[in-house]
Amino acid sequence: xxxxxxxxxCPNGCEITAEVEGQELVSCFGSxxxxxxxxxxxxxxxxxxxxxxxxxxxxxxxxxxxxRLTNAVPKAKIFDVMNEIKKVHLIAPVIIGQVIIxxxxxxxxxxxxxxxxxxxxx
Amino acid sequence: MTxxxxxxxxxGGPAGLAAAISLYKQGVEDIVIIEREKQLGGxxxxxxxxxxxxxxxxxxxxxxxxxxxxxxxVKELKIECVTDATVIEITPEKKVVAISKLGLLVYQAKxxxxxxxxxxxxxGAISIPGSRPAGIYSAGVAQSYINxxxxxxxxxxxxxxxxxxxxxxxxxxxxxxxxxxxxxEIQPYPSGLPRNIEQCLNDYNIPLYLSHTVTNIKGHSRLxxxxxxxxxxxxxxxxxxxxxxxxxxxxxSVGLIPENELSMGCGIKLDGRTKGPLVDDYYQTNxxxxxxxxxxxxxxxxxxxxxxxxxxxxxxxxxxxxKCRLTPAAINIIxxxxxxxxxxxxxxxxxxxxxxxxxxxxxxNCEISVIQAGTAIKSIKLQKAxxxxxxxxxxxxxxxxxxxxxxxxxx
Ligand code: SF4
Numbered sequence: 001x002x003x004x005x006x007x008x009x010c011p012n013g014c015e016i017t018a019e020v021e022g023q024e025l026v027s028c029f030g031s032x033x034x035x036x037x038x039x040x041x042x043x044x045x046x047x048x049x050x051x052x053x054x055x056x057x058x059x060x061x062x063x064x065x066x067x068r069l070t071n072a073v074p075k076a077k078i079f080d081v082m083n084e085i086k087k088v089h090l091i092a093p094v095i096i097g098q099v100i101i102x103x104x105x106x107x108x109x110x111x112x113x114x115x116x117x118x119x120x121x122x
Numbered sequence: 123m124t125x126x127x128x129x130x131x132x133x134g135g136p137a138g139l140a141a142a143i144s145l146y147k148q149g150v151e152d153i154v155i156i157e158r159e160k161q162l163g164g165x166x167x168x169x170x171x172x173x174x175x176x177x178x179x180x181x182x183x184x185x186x187x188x189x190x191x192x193x194x195x196v197k198e199l200k201i202e203c204v205t206d207a208t209v210i211e212i213t214p215e216k217k218v219v220a221i222s223k224l225g226l227l228v229y230q231a232k233x234x235x236x237x238x239x240x241x242x243x244x245x246g247a248i249s250i251p252g253s254r255p256a257g258i259y260s261a262g263v264a265q266s267y268i269n270x271x272x273x274x275x276x277x278x279x280x281x282x283x284x285x286x287x288x289x290x291x292x293x294x295x296x297x298x299x300x301x302x303x304x305x306x307e308i309q310p311y312p313s314g315l316p317r318n319i320e321q322c323l324n325d326y327n328i329p330l331y332l333s334h335t336v337t338n339i340k341g342h343s344r345l346x347x348x349x350x351x352x353x354x355x356x357x358x359x360x361x362x363x364x365x366x367x368x369x370x371x372x373x374x375s376v377g378l379i380p381e382n383e384l385s386m387g388c389g390i391k392l393d394g395r396t397k398g399p400l401v402d403d404y405y406q407t408n409x410x411x412x413x414x415x416x417x418x419x420x421x422x423x424x425x426x427x428x429x430x431x432x433x434x435x436x437x438x439x440x441x442x443x444x445k446c447r448l449t450p451a452a453i454n455i456i457x458x459x460x461x462x463x464x465x466x467x468x469x470x471x472x473x474x475x476x477x478x479x480x481x482x483x484x485x486x487n488c489e490i491s492v493i494q495a496g497t498a499i500k501s502i503k504l505q506k507a508x509x510x511x512x513x514x515x516x517x518x519x520x521x522x523x524x525x526x527x528x529x530x531x532x533x
Contacts, residue, residue, distance in 0.1 A: 006320040010176050011424055013316035015506065030505070049321065052171045052184055053297055054269060063272045066170035068184050075325065082297055096190055114170065115186035 007031060007039045016040055048072035051081050052114075055100060060092030060117035067100050071109035085111055092119045123228070128152040128443055130218045130231040132209050132384065135164020137416025138237035139192035140429040142201050144436035150443055154202040154229065156209055156220050162196070163189035164239055165262070166425065168269045171290050173317075177426035188425060212236075212388040214409050233411045233439050236385060236399065237432065240378040240417035242287075252338040257345030261287035261375040265294070274298055276371025280348050281305040282336050286314040286423070286510075288375020293322035302326070303367055306334040306350055308357055311484045313377065315423060315510050335359060336372070345370055378421045388412070395463035396420045402451030402468050403475035404438035405431070410447065413439055420465045420478060423512055427478075434476070453527055460485070460532040462509065471525060474518045479530060481507045490515065493529040494522060507532075 005016045005028075018028035018040050028040050042048065050072050054064040073081055084104050094117040101111040128150050131138045134157030142155050161167065166174070169185030176182055179191070196203065207222035218229040242260040259267070259275055265287060267273040277300050281288045284307040292302045305323060310333050312319055323330050331350075337359050338349035352363040380398040382390070391400045391408045398419040399407040405415050415435040416428040442448055449470040455477060457464050462480040469475055477492065484506070491501040492515060499521045507513060515530075 006316045006324075008317040008321045011173070011315060011317060011511075013320070013511075015316065032505075049325065050172050050182070051297070053294075054170060054272075056272065062270070064270065066184055066186055066269065068170075068172050078297070096187060114184040115167075115190065 005040050005043055007036045009035045009039050018044075020044065047075045049075050049078060051078055051085075053082060053085055055085060055088050055090055055113075057090045057092050057094060057117045059120055060090075060094065061120050062115075062117045065090060065094045065100075065117045066114045067111050068114050069104070069109045070112055071107075073104075073107045073109050077105065077107060080105060081107070081111075090117075092117045124217075124230045125154075125228065127154050127229050127231045129154075129233045129235060129439060130216075130229045131155045131235040131237055132212070132218065133157065133164065133237035133239055133416075133418070134159075134162040134203060134205065135237065135239045135416070136166060136189060136192065136425050136428045137239065137418070137432040138164075138235065139189065139196055140432035141235050141237060141415065141436045141439075143192060143195050143199065144433040145439060146199050146201055148436065148440045150436075150440055154204060155196070156207050156218070156227075157203060157205045158208045160206050162193050162203060162205065168262070168266045169290075170269050171294070174425050177424065178429060185425070192429075209384060212384050212412070214389055214412075216411055231411075233413065233442055235432075235435065235439065236382075236390075236407070236412065236414040236418050237416050238381045238384065238418045240380045240421050242374075243377040243379050244374060250336050250339055252349075253341055255339070255341035255343055255345045257341065257370050258339070258372045258374070261285060261291050261373050264291050264371075264373055268294060268298065274300070275373075276300060276345075276369075278369040279303065279371045279373060280336070280350075280367050280369045281373045281375060283307060283374055283376035284312040284314050284319075284330060284332075285375035285377055286318050288373055289314050289318040289322040291373055291375070292328050293326060296326045296328070300371075302328050303369060304328065304350075305330045306336060307332050308335040308353055309333070310355075311509065313510055314375075316508075337364060339372065345372055348372055378417065380418045380421065382418060385414070385418075390414075393463060393465075393467055396465060398465070400467045402448075402466050403470055403473060404442070404448050404451075405435040405466070406438065406442070406448060406451075411442060413442075420463070420512075423510065427512065427514075431478075453522075453525060455528045455530060458529065458531040461490075461530055464530055469528070471522050472519065474516070477515045477517065477530065479513050479515070480509055480511075481513070481532065482509060484508045485532065489533045491531055491533065492517065492521075493531060495524045495526045497523060499523060499528075 166185035166189040174188040211219040351359040
């Protein structure tokens, strides 16, 4: 069966046409680089995504600190991860790269801050 | 009191920051960045999704992380930044006037870098009939409410326009628990990148309807719903195809437009196609010593390219500061009917350069050639070319075979 994939690994967004039999990838073409085939396999067997959202901060010069994951997690777990992140409240200061949740839901990925929030000046 | 500076940079977003760092590193240190907001970073501050820096840092960063790398360098180099200051006038004599908390600031520069970025078009909304209830936002405004001010804009959402920010907000609002019902695009092709259609819409089963538009807005104090219809090839709604969608929020993602009010006030000529200044291969506008790069020049799809463009501009500014003039550009670049625009619009022929362009409609297996005096001096082959993706062609000085105009054509 023919399946079309849009590779999301880089902004080129190659349209990859894959020949799939059952769950097996037989062949694929249309990718500009090798990562395309790897992406198609990943999509077939275990599609993963990153999650970006924000967390409330108290006493900071901003209300929110943006966060993301260090590794992509299974697509089916995105909303579970969102719920975990929603439980967190931070107190300023927060630095860039600070681990907010280590190994979230045992998915082998950390939630890290992607901006800094300084203590609110009086 | 007038403050003398070698270079005044208007705007502290990605273009202004990269230009400043590059100028400083090349020995032009008497510079200042003037930024309207309280913080540096520009629009990247609210772009918390990942995907920035893939080209430049070989990493997929969020917007704030990407801009912080530049802000840290600016601080480390002690480059002067005046934030919370709005430039109100630029003159051809290179005077820059800004209002700030400290009062009026007047600079006399040798060169000016325009790095004001772009803003959102709202045209899509103006022509829609119906009432004007609350609940209609542009995608970027919704993004700032949610990502900077912790304010959710609504629960049942319809999106008009398939721009990248709109699609990114479709995902963002879905993650926050809203129901995004659909994205409607008036053109027969998407205006955003394929990767965003995949990871922001398809991942969450949000349908994208091409050749559709919103024809009516309903509601009194708050939006209650919209009417959507198919459009024909002239983009006119086809009667009988109307469908109603109940929603409390309508997000408009109908494109970005370079912000050039200051440029126009100064007599800088704009390109009707890009809405940015007409520039040469030095990124110099029609006024000597005034340069432009980043989204104020042409709307980019990737910030990595904004930074690169600002660095290319910086090299020219350094040359201008040294020599007080640059070789005039007399070779025009003329685009054929399938090409929306080119930047630059003319070149001097004295240096290597890059042509950025966009196609007007999606094309498959095409060849884009640069022709001079009847000869193709450079060609690139592409499996696909889409309006959402900027295409770049690099040429060296030695590629040019005469001083005739260049034609860019698609086959
Ligand atoms: S196949 Fe390679 S070039 Fe194409 S989108 Fe994927 S990573 Fe990018």
